[in-house]
Amino acid sequence: MTPRYPQRDPAVAYRVLPGGDLVLLHLDTGFYYSSGAVGARVWELCDGRRHERELAELVAAEYEVSQETAATDVLDFLEELAREGLVRLDGRPLAE
Amino acid sequence: MTAARLRNRLGKGLSRVWLWVELTATALWLRLLLTAGSPRMALGWAASRRPGRIYAGREHDVVRAVRALAQARPFVVRNHCLVRSLLLFGFLQRAGATGVAMWLGVVLHHGRVFAHGWVTVRGVPVLDDAGFVAHFRVIYTLGVAP
Numbered sequence: 001m002t003p004r005y006p007q008r009d010p011a012v013a014y015r016v017l018p019g020g021d022l023v024l025l026h027l028d029t030g031f032y033y034s035s036g037a038v039g040a041r042v043w044e045l046c047d048g049r050r051h052e053r054e055l056a057e058l059v060a061a062e063y064e065v066s067q068e069t070a071a072t073d074v075l076d077f078l079e080e081l082a083r084e085g086l087v088r089l090d091g092r093p094l095a096e
Numbered sequence: 097m098t099a100a101r102l103r104n105r106l107g108k109g110l111s112r113v114w115l116w117v118e119l120t121a122t123a124l125w126l127r128l129l130l131t132a133g134s135p136r137m138a139l140g141w142a143a144s145r146r147p148g149r150i151y152a153g154r155e156h157d158v159v160r161a162v163r164a165l166a167q168a169r170p171f172v173v174r175n176h177c178l179v180r181s182l183l184l185f186g187f188l189q190r191a192g193a194t195g196v197a198m199w200l201g202v203v204l205h206h207g208r209v210f211a212h213g214w215v216t217v218r219g220v221p222v223l224d225d226a227g228f229v230a231h232f233r234v235i236y237t238l239g240v241a242p
Contacts, residue, residue: 011136013236015202023202023209025235027136032202032209 004089006055006078007048012086016040024086033084038063042077046087048094052078111150112157119161119183126179127172135178142182143238147192155217158187163223181213184222185238193217197239201232211235 008014013025020037035043038059045055052075060070081087129138151158166173166180173179178200185198195218202211212232214224221229 013200015233015235017202017204017233019204021204023204023233023235025135025200025202025211027139027236028134030130030135032211034204034207034209 002091003051003053004078004091005048005051005093006046006081006087006089007094008043008046009086009088014043016044026084026086028085031084033086038073039077042074043081046078046081048088048090051093052089111154112161115151115154115157115161115187116165119165119187122186123165123172123179123183126182127176130178138178138182139236139238142186142189142198145186145189148190151187151191153192155188155191155193158191159184159222162187166223177213180223181215184215188215188217188222189239195219197237199229199232199234199238200236201229202235203232 009026011027013027015023017023020040022035022037022040022043024033024035024043025031026033041062042055042059045058050058053071055078056071056074057067059065059074060067063070078087078089082089126138126141129141162173162180162184165171165183168174173183181198185196188196195216197216198213199216200211200213202209204210212229214229215222220226
């Protein structure tokens with residue numbers, strides 16, 4: 001499977017709240033979304049330079065969960081973000 | 097009353113009426129833009145306002161008119177902080193006011209997102225309570241450096 005490089009959509013404004021929660025505002029739809037601290041970390045990592053497996057590995061290491069669990073959860077989360085138009089899952093990394 | 101004073105008074109009255117007409121039409125337009133278009137389009141409209149001769153130096157008239165419009169029932173601005181903020185921001189820009197900024201803030205309460213939009217002029221909230229807006233964490237701004 002071709003690796004995908006999740007990148008935050010520029011039409012999304014976001015804010016990490018003091019408790020670590022993440023709030024997103026899609027400026028094209030006007031919808032707000034929220035996520036917990038792990039989602040906030042994944043969102044932060046979606047810079048278009050790391051592929052999705054790399055994101056899952058980082059999450060597994062940081063939150064001390066198995067690689068399989070992290071991979072499943074992170075990929076599901078990214079798919080959901082992509083479905084809502086919050087991230088792009090490009091097949092190429094973002095140029096430096 | 098001299099002719100010049102009469103003309104001046106008539107001019108002021110007319111420009112006040114025109115402000116109302118334009119505000120009302122813009123409020124309707126913004127609601128349409130938010131319904132059929134997107135918040136980004138509405139924010140783009142507000143950001144593109146430039147000082148105009150007709151409203152120059154009339155910050156207080158603009159604030160008063162937007163307040164009255166927001167209190168009118170039933171009308172499109174009532175209970176719609178985004179439209180009210182867009183109107184204030186756009187028309188204060190046209191009045192040539194300095195230090196105008198628009199803010200969108202969020203707060204999480206029992207897992208639900210609550211959002212609010214407000215405008216400040218030189219750091220002071222307009223038509224909003226400073227204590228109330230302090231509860232929100234800013235997620236988007238217009239008119240201030242990021």
